[in-house]
Every structure is written in structure tokens, then in C-alpha cells.
Amino acid sequence: MNAPSSFVPAPALPAAFLDELRAGFAERCSTAQAVREQHGRDESVFDVPPPQAVVFAESEAEVARVVSLCAAHRVPVIPYGAGSSLEGHLLAVRGGVSLDVSRMARILRIDAEDLTATVQPGVTRKQLNEALRHEGLFFPIDPGADASLGGMAATRASGTNAVRYGTMRENVLGLRFVNANGEVVRTGSRAKKSSAGYDLTRLLVGSEGTLGVITELTVKVHPLPEAVSAAVCFFPGIDAAVRTAMQVIQLGVPIARCELLDANAIKAVNAHDKLGLKEAPMLLMEFHGSEAGVAEQAAATVQAVADEHGGEAFEWATTPEARTRLWTARHHAYLSGLQMRPGCRAVTTDTCVPISRLAENINASIDEVEAAGLPYFVVGHVGDGNFHMAYLLDPARPDELATAERLSAQMVARAIRLEGTCTGEHGIGLHKQGFLRDEAGDEAVAVMRALKAAMDPLGILNPGKIFTGPGPGD
The missing domain is CATH 3.30.465.10 (Uridine Diphospho-n-acetylenolpyruvylglucosamine Reductase; domain 3)
Structure with missing residues (x-):
């Protein structure tokens, strides 16, 4: 859909370098278009050319050999694992070699x-x-x-x-x-x-x-915990759900997971997983501890707190099968959400703020996207103040991408104002480099750059990520 600002067209790989790679790795070094394209896509919206070669390493010694060759020829090297990153971490914005370590799986x-x-x-x-x-x-x-x-x-x-x-x-x-x-x-x-x-x-x-x-x-x-129990509860609004989560944590209940799904996310997982859940903001909670702690403290305390904040349809899932069904639906939320708009791409942004400011950040973000008219859904790890907003875009509509990027920037700027962070868990990658400066300040970014320059003076290790430069092509 778009190329990142750090994209630099890469020169062809030196013939001597490719000869050395092929001699050392034979069929585990590939320049085939299909293999390169597989290693040149993640879940971000960025479109850049794929890496120029892919090497499948099977040992630490082989990783060292590839990096040594890349250093000798000043060729970028991009580590590749499962390919599930969201912020363009694995994209070859300077060309080079994708170093696939997925076979190092012992x-x-x-x-x-x-x-x-x-x-x-x-x-x-x-x-x-x-x-x-x-x-x-x-x-x-x-x-x-x-x-x-x-x-x-x-x-x-x-x-x-x-x-x-x-x-x-x-x-x-x-x-x-x-x-x-x-x-x-x-x-x-x-x-x-x-x-x-x-x-x-x-x-x-x-x-x-x-x-x-x-x-x-x-x-x-x-x-493994002695006892595990999960509960779902539906709320009249985001505020009530977040206040419930805050109070449960403050009371010392042995909660291990506390997830928020908004009404749009519930609608999506209902369609995908045939759940029939109420289409309202929902908390999905899981409790780990002793039999007594989970059965007595969690059951009595959590249900009372939820009732206090207008929670409805409170239901426990104590069997492994029931818990698995709920958590499978939660983990399917992203793919389920994409099916709300067939053929769409998603701009997915996460922020993290002090939990006392979480409802403010979510509600303001929802107001903005609804005013803009973009389809969206929200999921959040509300127990630690982290949430994800997914904007669903028509890839043939550049104006929708521009709107999503504007909304994302507003959401991140607000999180920083609320003493939070521009990313709770997605990372900086390509997408949030400017926000890192806003959050950390010029002085901190200068320290990061100095560390990068000291540890990677040639700039060959995944260049163009976190902040631009130094790197081949700069």
C-alpha cells in the first residue's frame, strides 16, 4: 500500500558474495522470487521489494558465517523467525539477506x-x-x-x-x-x-x-497453576469494564489475564467462531492459583465488583474445553476482524498508558474513528493498560490509509500525553520511529543511536528499523 520513508532502493548483491553464500549453503540459500516474497511480508501495511536472498541457518555457527560474509561485503542482514511482526520489523528496506532461523528449533x-x-x-x-x-x-x-x-x-x-x-x-x-x-x-x-x-x-x-x-x-x-478458571462479563460501556479490571487488580485477586473486546470485536468473533456472545464491551478474565483462592476469592470478589459496575451475563468457564473455546476466539480476534470487511488490510496500532487513564484513551480513540467513518475493532490487555486499535482499510483507497495514519498518530500522541508509551508490545519497527523521538526525547534517541553505531558500525543489522541510519544506503 505504501513504502516507508526509510526505504532505499538497493544495489544488486555482489556476485562474489552470492557465490560464497551458495557455496556454503547450497539449496538453503535461495534467490527464488516466491521464497523472497514470503520473507518480505509481515502484517504491516508497508509494501517494499523483498530481500535479495534468503538463507536458512541451522546452527549458531551458520548464523555467524552469514553475518561475517555480510559484514565483509557490507550487505544488510535481517533476522527472520515466524514472520508475525506488525510494524515492518522484517522488511528489507535496504535490500540484503533475510536470515531465517526457524530451523533452529531445538x-x-x-x-x-x-x-x-x-x-x-x-x-x-x-x-x-x-x-x-x-x-x-x-x-x-x-x-x-x-x-x-x-x-x-x-x-x-x-x-x-x-x-x-x-x-x-x-x-x-x-x-x-x-x-x-x-x-x-x-x-x-x-x-x-x-x-x-x-x-x-x-x-x-x-x-x-x-x-x-x-x-x-x-x-x-x-x-502450572493448581487451579484455573475463566469468566466473561459484559458491560454498558468501556469505562465500566476498565474500572472493573482496575478494582479487581487493586484487590489482589489472583488474575492472570484480563482482556477487553469491544462490541465490534465481539461481533467479529461471533461470526468467525459461532459463539453467540452478547455484542457489548466484554471482559475475558482468567484466574490462576490454589483451588481455594480461585473458587472463593475470585468467584466472590470478582462477581461482586462486576455487579457494582453494571456487569451483566457473568459466566464462569471452569472446564479446559470451555476456557479453550473462549481463548481461541480471543486469539482469533485479529483474523476475525479482517473478515468484517473482506479484502481489507489493517493498520493496527497499540499504546499503553497507566491503567487509570486507559478508558480515557480508548474512548477518545473510538470517538475519533467513528467520526472518521472507518470500520474498526478494539482489543486490549486492560490489566496492564495496553490496547490495540485495528483500522480496516480498502487497499485501493489511499485516502483511507491516510485517515488511518492520522487517527493512529492522534491516538499515540494522546497516550504519550497521558504518561504512557507509543507501543506497549508491537515495537517501533518502521511505523513508529517519529513517535519514539516524541516519547523518549532527542537525548535518549541520541544514546540509542550511539549504541547502534558502536555495536554495528557498518549498519548491516536490520537497517532502517527503530530509527533511520546509520546503514547501507544512508
Whole structure:
């Protein structure tokens, strides 16, 4: 639909470079159009040419070899995992090589006693949880898509469980990555805490592939809760739903997930999943804890709070089948929403604000999009003040894209005014580079640029993301 401002037409890859890639990787180095196009699309609205080559790495040594070759020939390299990012993170805006690590999908170690797991970057959250289930453990970070853990770390993902278990920032203990020189660097350990030097682990978590290519992660895992129960409740408006969520959290109820779906999102999941839910703002909550805590504290307290704020049709889902049906519908919300307008594309924006300002931000954003006349839907991780607005566009209507971008800018600017952030979990990528400056300030962005320049002086690692330059073509 549009090209990002950081797009620079790329020169052809050097013949000697391609010869070396093909000699080292044979059929796992591809310049076929179909393979390149697969690695040149994500869920953003940006249209740029695909990468010029794709390499499928199967080991840390192979990642190091590719990066070393790219450094020697000053060719950009873009890490690629599951391809589910939303802000253009994996797009080849300077051309170059897409380095696909999805085949690095081994679970290297599970330490049940220490509550840690060590994995390669291509391991997906569902794959890890299937292995952990037999140990009575689980990995809680759930961004919705079956994303790879390397990508989740690179974008500092969070999702539905963040209100209780935190984000990738809190759950990555250590990692290994290949730096811009092709050297392997190890950070952190399996210890729960450390005060040894700079926190390089946290520096890489959220770096979006611009500082290194993650090749191994050690993450925290958690015991499966003794009891799990879910509840749904419908409210007369967004304010009432958010106030309920706030009060439940403040009362110390063992809530693990607290999701908001607006009436449009409910209509979409009803059509997609044949649910028959009331088409009104809904909270979908899940509680983890002991049998007594979930049955008594959660049941008695949460229902009373919901009643106080006008909640209706309060219903518990205590069986795994009932909970799975509800959460599957929640995870399908994005695809369900797209079906509200067949053939559409979505501009999806997320912000995060202090929870006391959340209803204000959501309601103002809804008023603006309804005045503009664009179809939309809202979902939110309201337990931590994060919500997503999806604007549904006709790809043949540039005016609709311009309207969506204007509305998105207004929503983000408001979140920053409310002492929040321009992105709670999507990341900066291509889409929010200007907003990063608005939020962090020129001084902080200058520090980020200096870190990038020190760690990647040639600018080959996923150039054009987070902020423009330095990079090949600048």
C-alpha cells in the first residue's frame, strides 16, 4: 500500500558474495522470487521489494558465517523467525539477506528444579509449552500468534498473561547472539539475578534485530497453576469494564489475564467462531492459583465488583474445553476482524498508558474513528493498560490509509500525553520511529543511536528499523 520513508532502493548483491553464500549453503540459500516474497511480508501495511536472498541457518555457527560474509561485503542482514511482526520489523528496506532461523528449533535444556529452559531461537511458544507440560510447567508469554521465542525476545513481546507474569523483559535470563562482526556473544546466566556489569541481556531484548542475531535463549518457566478458571462479563460501556479490571487488580485477586473486546470485536468473533456472545464491551478474565483462592476469592470478589459496575451475563468457564473455546476466539480476534470487511488490510496500532487513564484513551480513540467513518475493532490487555486499535482499510483507497495514519498518530500522541508509551508490545519497527523521538526525547534517541553505531558500525543489522541510519544506503 505504501513504502516507508526509510526505504532505499538497493544495489544488486555482489556476485562474489552470492557465490560464497551458495557455496556454503547450497539449496538453503535461495534467490527464488516466491521464497523472497514470503520473507518480505509481515502484517504491516508497508509494501517494499523483498530481500535479495534468503538463507536458512541451522546452527549458531551458520548464523555467524552469514553475518561475517555480510559484514565483509557490507550487505544488510535481517533476522527472520515466524514472520508475525506488525510494524515492518522484517522488511528489507535496504535490500540484503533475510536470515531465517526457524530451523533452529531445538529445545536444548529444561531445568525443572531451577524453573528455566534453554532453547534455540526458532522454537515457538506452543512447541515449548508442549514439552514443558510433561514437567508440570509452562512458559507464560502469549502474544497470540505462535511466534518464535527469538522473535518474541527481539520485539520484547508480552500479551495476555503479562498482568501476572510480566513480559519477555522479565522472563529472559540470558542469551547468546551473533554480533555485527560475526562473533558469538553470551549474556546473562541461569541465575535468577546478577549485578555483574552492564545488562546486555536487556539491551538485546527489544532491539528488533538491530544489535545482533539471537541464537539461543534461557527463559524462566513457571509451575502450572493448581487451579484455573475463566469468566466473561459484559458491560454498558468501556469505562465500566476498565474500572472493573482496575478494582479487581487493586484487590489482589489472583488474575492472570484480563482482556477487553469491544462490541465490534465481539461481533467479529461471533461470526468467525459461532459463539453467540452478547455484542457489548466484554471482559475475558482468567484466574490462576490454589483451588481455594480461585473458587472463593475470585468467584466472590470478582462477581461482586462486576455487579457494582453494571456487569451483566457473568459466566464462569471452569472446564479446559470451555476456557479453550473462549481463548481461541480471543486469539482469533485479529483474523476475525479482517473478515468484517473482506479484502481489507489493517493498520493496527497499540499504546499503553497507566491503567487509570486507559478508558480515557480508548474512548477518545473510538470517538475519533467513528467520526472518521472507518470500520474498526478494539482489543486490549486492560490489566496492564495496553490496547490495540485495528483500522480496516480498502487497499485501493489511499485516502483511507491516510485517515488511518492520522487517527493512529492522534491516538499515540494522546497516550504519550497521558504518561504512557507509543507501543506497549508491537515495537517501533518502521511505523513508529517519529513517535519514539516524541516519547523518549532527542537525548535518549541520541544514546540509542550511539549504541547502534558502536555495536554495528557498518549498519548491516536490520537497517532502517527503530530509527533511520546509520546503514547501507544512508
